[in-house]
Amino acid sequence: MSPGSTVGLDGFNTIFYQRCWVIVKNDVVSEVQDFFTGAPLLLSFTATTIVLIPKVKNPSQYSEFRPISLCSRTNNILMKLLNNRLKSLLPSLVTLNQAALFFQIGDNILLAQEVMRSISANKKDWNVAFKLDMKKDYDRVDWSFLELILQRVGFPEWWIQHIWNYTQLLVLSPYQQISKWFL
Known part of the structure; x- marks a missing residue:
């Protein structure tokens, strides 16, 4: 992960984790291991805040904003692990x-x-x-269909369950409503 990345919802950026790894390592590794054993994740771990960044000066329409998702750094680490595991499979799945x-x-x-x-x-x-404007495709994903496709392609059930649980546990909210989870 880029050391210059923005601060996550947990208030820490990548540099903090790199410099304090000796201190935070056990907690981070424990959270990731819990995820892979099927344990429920903490709400503060899965919470994601969507922030709108203006694309132009004085935006007046939603299309003039670019949404970004802010989440905990541990969440980013988990996503990086999942992405790296999928990376080796993609060439055989994508034409x-x-x-x-x-x-x-x-x-x-x-x-x-x-x-x-x-x-x-x-x-x-x-x-x-x-x-073709395909930027809205992700908004139209039928999650049950995606789960069926993952099964038909041959992904192991435990993998599908991890992805499914993760997408179901994500909490998306405006910034003002998340502070109670981090107290």
Whole structure:
């Protein structure tokens, strides 16, 4: 994790955890182990606050904000572990035409630019290009369908249960309403 990351809901950034690892290590490792053994997570661990960051000066519409999620650093550590475990499986699950899901997204941008250049050069024919706005797809996820797909793809039941429990336990709230969990 980046040492310059923002402070999480627990009030600590990555530098704190790096410098004080000897002190916090046992607590962090215990929380992560508890998660993987199926123990319920603390509310302060799963709480996430969504903060809207303006994209433009004087925003007046929701689309002019970028939402970011603030959560505890231990939550970030757990997510990093889950992501790293999934990383080795993704190439076998995602096809080449879904490459935008990987870090080589720049390849797709270059390809799109090349296609547009080719279309512009070929002025004797009619050409059409579509730009699809897919930024809202995550909002439309049918979680039961996703669980079924994970089962059909062959993910172990314990893995699906961990992901499912985690998504069900997350608490999203405006910043003013979370202070009671951290007292």
